[in-house]
Amino acid sequence: MTQTFAHAVWIAGLIAWFAIRWPYQRRSRRIAVVSDGRSLADRIVLAAAGVGLSLIPVIYMATGFPAAADYTFRPWMGWIGTALLVLCLVMFHVSHRQLGKNWSVTLEIRERHQLVTDGLYRYVRHPMYSSFWLWAIAQAFLIPNFAAGFAGLVGVGLLYFHRVGREEELMRRTFGADYDEYAARTGRVIPRVF
DSSP, X not given: OOHHHHHHHHHHHHHHHHHHHHHHHHHHTTSOEEEEOOOHHHHHHHHHHHIIIIIHHHHHHHHOOSGGGBOOOOHHHHHHHHHHHHHHHHHHHHHHHHHGGGXXXXXXXXXXXXXXXXXXXXXXXXXXHHHHHHHHHHHHHXXXXXXXXXXXXXXXXXXXXXXXXXXHHHHHHHHTHHHHHHHHHSBSSSOOOO
């Protein structure tokens, strides 16, 4: 695999990500919000993830800046990055589909919100974040530049560490003991072994 092909894989992945999310985002706007936990900080970390997973890599691929941060690309890096990106997109799609009308891009509880505990959610509470971590790791393999390649890890890290605890608190307030029981048997983004 060449570096140019690896970049094309990353671009195709970005387009696929938007294609997967678009119908769910459109549908979620039509469902009434019962509880809204959004804040300015929430919007900032969401933007940081977007910048790290899209804007910085696109600028790098379009301009080559910052070339001083490049590292040597090897074909095996492209294949690993491609495999991780495909796994990311599958998890991203499946987690959206399994959440259905319960999904929201922000910290919101919608009308008739239900606790989803089957499918991917049987193993982890946040498979969508699992997919974001996979995307960020794939990006580091597909874009051999310390700034652009690792920008996704920084963006996803900021989003994850800021939001997951708040999301879980919102779920606890909404679903009470059912959520506590669910959380006790599942991992956050990696399945529990024991």
